[in-house]
Amino acid sequence: MIVDMHCHVLPGVDDGPETMDDAVSLLKEAARQNVEAMIVTPHFHPARYQVYASQVIDGIGSLEERIRQEGLRIKLFPGQECYFYSDLIQELEAGHVLTMAGTRYVLVEFDPGVLFISLRNAVRSLISNGYYPIIAHYERYACLRGNTERLTQLRYDGAMLQMNFDTLLAKGGLFHKNPWRELLKQGYVDYLGSDTHGMDFRPPHIDKAIAWIDGEIDPWLKDNILNRNIQLLLNP
Numbered sequence: 001m002i003v004d005m006h007c008h009v010l011p012g013v014d015d016g017p018e019t020m021d022d023a024v025s026l027l028k029e030a031a032r033q034n035v036e037a038m039i040v041t042p043h044f045h046p047a048r049y050q051v052y053a054s055q056v057i058d059g060i061g062s063l064e065e066r067i068r069q070e071g072l073r074i075k076l077f078p079g080q081e082c083y084f085y086s087d088l089i090q091e092l093e094a095g096h097v098l099t100m101a102g103t104r105y106v107l108v109e110f111d112p113g114v115l116f117i118s119l120r121n122a123v124r125s126l127i128s129n130g131y132y133p134i135i136a137h138y139e140r141y142a143c144l145r146g147n148t149e150r151l152t153q154l155r156y157d158g159a160m161l162q163m164n165f166d167t168l169l170a171k172g173g174l175f176h177k178n179p180w181r182e183l184l185k186q187g188y189v190d191y192l193g194s195d196t197h198g199m200d201f202r203p204p205h206i207d208k209a210i211a212w213i214d215g216e217i218d219p220w221l222k223d224n225i226l227n228r229n230i231q232l233l234l235n236p
Contacts, residue, residue: 003037003230004030004206005100006081006107006136006162006193010059014042014049017198024066025199027074033207037075039233041107041193044097045083053098056080077101077234081136084108084122089129099131100233107162109136116143116150123159134160137195139167139180146179151188160190160229165209166202168192185217190229 007030008016009023017023030038042056043049060076067074079100082088091097092106099106106126110119119141126133135154138144138161144151151161167180183189194204213222 001036002034002206002210002226003039003234004035004194004196004204005039005079005191005230005233006041006164006195007038007204008042008081008195008197009038009040009076010042010056010063013051013055013059015197015201016042020062020066022198023063024070024072026196026203027063027067027072028070029199030194030196030204030206031072031074033204035074035204035206037077037234039077039079039101041079041081041100043083044080044088044091045109046085046087048083051080052096053078053080056098079107079233081107081109084110084126089125089131092131093129100134103132103233103235104130105132105134105160105233107136108133110141112140112142114141114143119143120154120157123154123157127158132158132160134162134191136162136193137164137167139163148183148186148188151183161188162191162193163189164195165192165204165206166194168209168212169205181212181216184213185221187221189225192225 009026011017011020011023042051056078078098080098123133194206196202196204
């Protein structure tokens with residue numbers, strides 16, 4: 001079963017699809033790529049997208065009704081992509097912001113220019129409060145690029161690392177020569193997610209990424225990323 005554990009598919013709540021029809025088009029494309037379940041992760045970002053838990057739950061309910069009408073077979077689970085700031089843990093404790101599918105795992109993002117010491121302190125803070133941080137699209141943070149020692153430190157602290165599927169397909173710009181493929185092969189990825197925002201902005205290419213994975217990485221590692229670790233999120 002293919003599960004997309006990082007995606008923006010709820011309409012009208014953040015920078016994902018604007019309308020229900022846009023969301024359905026995105027889900028149809030995900031289904032075409034053999035995605036059977038998605039952990040829905042709208043942003044919680046102070047001063048930008050303050051999407052609260054109740055909005056996510058209500059939004060999933062409405063989208064599930066449309067899914068039934070369309071005959072799509074995609075299961076939706078609630079989650080959020082949480083920007084780390086001083087009050088995030090308080091918001092999680094109050095239930096205002098969602099963990100991943102009701103577990104203690106939290107998909108957490110940072111400013112691309114975050115200092116490593118700040119990122120590591122955030123990880124430690126989440127862990128000390130009983131949460132398991134998954135660092136969203138870790139390839140975006142300058143402090144982590146090409147630094148396996150820092151990635152190892154974060155792993156030692158208890159963090160998990162999420163990379164975007166599209167990063168494995170990128171051939172230029174920030175990802176020139178694609179060192180991220182090598183990091184995947186070396187085991188520095190715990191989760192892969194599309195981080196899709198719609199058919200116009202970052203559409204999913206999960207099928208193409210998995211086709212590359214099938215021919216390039218150890219089957220045990222593939223199973224760990226796409227199955228075993230996912231089950232940690234779906235079985236609270």
